[in-house]
Amino acid sequence: MRDDGSRIHDVIGIGFGPSNLALATALDELGSEPGGRAIDAAFFEKQPALGWHRGMLLPGSKMQVSFLKDLATFRNPASPYSFVAYLHSEGRLAAFVNRKDFFPSRQEFHDYLEWVEARFTKYVTYNAEVVSVSPEHGEDGEVDRLRLEVRQDGTDASDGTRTVHARNIVVSTGLAAWMPDGIERGDTVWHSSEFITRFREFDTTGVRSVAVVGAGQSAAEILRFVYDNLPDAEVYAILSPLGFSVADNTPLANQVFDPSAVDDFFYSSERSKEAVWRYHRNTNYSVVDDELIHDLHERMYQDELNRRTRLTFLNLSRARSAEAAGGRTRVAVESLRSGAVDHLDVDLLVCATGYEPMDPTRMLGDLAGLCRRDGEGRLRVDRDYRVVTSPEIRCGIYLQGGTEHTHGLSSSLLSNIAVRSGEIANSIAQSCARPPAGLGGGAMPGPNGLSGVKAV
Ligand SMILES: Cc1cc2nc3c(=O)[nH]c(=O)nc-3n(C[C@H](O)[C@H](O)[C@H](O)COP(=O)(O)OP(=O)(O)OC[C@H]3O[C@@H](n4cnc5c(N)ncnc54)[C@H](O)[C@@H]3O)c2cc1C
Known part of the structure; x- marks a missing residue:
């Protein structure tokens, strides 16, 4: 009918x-x-x-x-x-x-x-x-x-x-994909949710530098991908913490995802709900798989050995804005240590800044x-x-x-x-x-x- x-x-x-x-x-x-x-x-x-x-x-x-x-x-x-x-x-x-x-x-x-x-x-x-x-x-x-x-x-x-x-x-x-305040999507400014689709259509000839904003799994995956697939490019990680935090997928912590954990959560007090979030956030949110963190570190280590730094961590930092400048994208990077703002010119900016x-x-x-x-x-x-x-x-x-x-x-x-x-x-x-x-x-x-x- x-x-x-x-x-x-x-x-x-x-x-x-x-x-x-x-x-x-x-x-x-x-x-x-x-x-x-x-x-x-x-x-x-x-x-x-x-x-x-x-x-x-x-x-x-x-x-x-x-x-x-x-x-x-x-x-x-x-x-x-x-x-x-x-x-x-x-x-x-x-x-x-x-x-x-x-x-x-x-x-x-x-x-x-x-x-x-x-x-x-x-x-x-x-x-x-x-x-x-x-x-x-x-x-x-x-x-x-x-x-x-x-x-x-x-x-x-x-x-x-x-x-x-x-x-x-x-x-x-x-x-829903979330972009940081002050940064808008454009031809060379992407959100991670569209990354591989756009990368496949993107002319990478002449790409000299790429910055990835974020401290979660998607940011780390994109950093590794860009590092491996654009061997001539400098790659920058812009992230607020000192380094990536590891995702806790050990057996006891993982119980928080068991079907029975829904009852435990649903019928508990507001106070204990908050505690569950505090204790177990690191099972999923803003965390990265152990193996991937080691992969990235190994690349950095090999670079040091070869005396050519290609992957740079701008940690304790925040991307405040991005604007077109001379055919590239100029990113304002604020240091959370000093409050000083530096500018970084890149050919591609990817915001792996999560979702609402x-x-x-x-x-x-x-x-x-x-x-x-x-x-x-x-x-x-x-x-x-x-x-x-x-x-x-x-x-x-x-x-x-x-x-x-x-x-x-x-x-x-x-x-x-x-x-x-x-x-x-x-x-x-x-x-x-x-x-x-x-x-x-x-x-x-x-x-x-x-x-x-x-x-x-
Ligand atoms: C890169 C990535 C990897 C992930 N990997 C995992 C993982 O390994 N394990 C895990 O547990 N979780 C993972 N997640 C979490 C993720 O939320 C779930 O994997 C899953 O997508 C949830 O399914 P969903 O159907 O609820 O939402 P979605 O997969 O987001 O699907 C929602 C659908 O609704 C459609 N839609 C939206 N609005 C409308 C509208 N108004 N009218 C009609 N259609 C609409 C969208 O087009 C979309 O197809 C991952 C998330 C991301 C971003």
């Missing part, structure tokens, strides 16, 4: 990265359980195809989670959508095991995501950006459906948008006013990742991401993606089993829904 705007989907997923892809697998598997009825799901993704941080798919870059923390295994170890099922289907299971390495390359993980996506393509509309969500009231005055405006090429409407409706939405729009957390309220418009907040103005979110709303809202607004304050460190990571999306799928299935009064309540499976997917 074509969706002309009158159809009310059981659930619409906003964004189709790993989180909502995992949700699709969970809904699908739920449907193969006996009993229940089909869930009508649709997903909208603004990219032209599935793309997981494509700009950082550097050759040789590795995953920071075990291959077993895939889209499904922790939810259902027998899932047909697991990384192991993918390896088996591609004929690489034995070869993968022979590598004796828990951490696949990011390129291979991307290939796995595409393999899973191929089974759900018909439920996804690409090149489709959800620009707003608003409440619609039923006859009884309660909000029983949500109206989504989707900006999409090829729609009949003059403004290029179409309208779709859902009883539940799952916002999984990911992190997901903020769903921007697209929620008026609906955001009906969402409950805590004392610090943050969204209140239930254990099943459903935003707490005022009682007249009978629709579910679920979040995958943006719940660090309620569900802890793994909120925007892959670690708990299988279990989290399973919990959301269950919650949606349960709400679909309770038809809203006065609406007949039936989901409408069709060509753009997860037809055949059943809710218990």
Whole structure:
């Protein structure tokens, strides 16, 4: 059945990265359980195809989670959508095991995501950006459906948008690239999220110097890549700390990413939540893999031996601004020791300065006013990742991401993606089993829904 705007989907997923892809697998598997009825799901993704941080798919870059923390295994170890099922289907299971390495390359993980996506393509509309969500009231005055405006090429409407409706939405729009104040993106000033895509199109002839701003994993990976791929260039690392801090992935610290850690965090006091963040930040934020730090140091050491310094650390420093000067980029670098500002002329500046957390309220418009907040103005979110709303809202607004304050460190990571999306799928299935009064309540499976997917 074509969706002309009158159809009310059981659930619409906003964004189709790993989180909502995992949700699709969970809904699908739920449907193969006996009993229940089909869930009508649709997903909208603004990219032209599935793309997981494509700009950082550097050759040789590795995953920071075990291959077993895939889209499904922790939810259902027998899932047909697991990384192991993918390896088996591609004929690489034995070869993968022979590598004796828990951490696949990011390129291979991307290939796995595409393999899973191929089974759900018909439920996804690409090149489709959800620009707003608003409440619609039923006859009884309660909000029983949500109206989504989707900006999409090829729609009949003059403004290029179409309208779709859902009883539940799952916002999984990911992190937004963050540039330092005073620095704007341009032809030779990039954010790390676009790095490899732009580098491949960039004429590197005559590039004499490159600066990379940042102290996290992406900064370190880009430094190593640039050092290795531009052998004639001087490479500068501009970072606020003295050096890179190591990512703690030791077994006891890693428990903070276990599915059970979500309960520990969710039901703990504000004070202990803060303590968890303080103690365990270094498992993921602004930290670098041990091996990579050693790789960079080894390059510097060999340079010293060869009496040619090519990789320079401008530590305890901050990039304050960047402007075009004589065909190059002039970066103002402030020393945090003395406050003095020096200028560095480079041919390429890459800001590996991280991301802003997901903020769903921007697209929620008026609906955001009906969402409950805590004392610090943050969204209140239930254990099943459903935003707490005022009682007249009978629709579910679920979040995958943006719940660090309620569900802890793994909120925007892959670690708990299988279990989290399973919990959301269950919650949606349960709400679909309770038809809203006065609406007949039936989901409408069709060509753009997860037809055949059943809710218990
Ligand atoms: C370089 C890099 C490497 C990483 N590696 C790891 C790792 O090894 N392990 C780990 O646990 N975490 C890692 N992370 C963290 C990362 O957040 C997760 O890997 C993962 O991307 C989260 O998936 P997601 O679907 O929630 O978000 P995303 O992958 O960001 O996907 C969100 C999607 O929503 C789309 N979208 C956004 N707004 C809209 C809209 N309005 N309408 C329609 N579509 C929209 C986007 O185009 C995007 O495709 C990494 C992050 C980066 C940047």
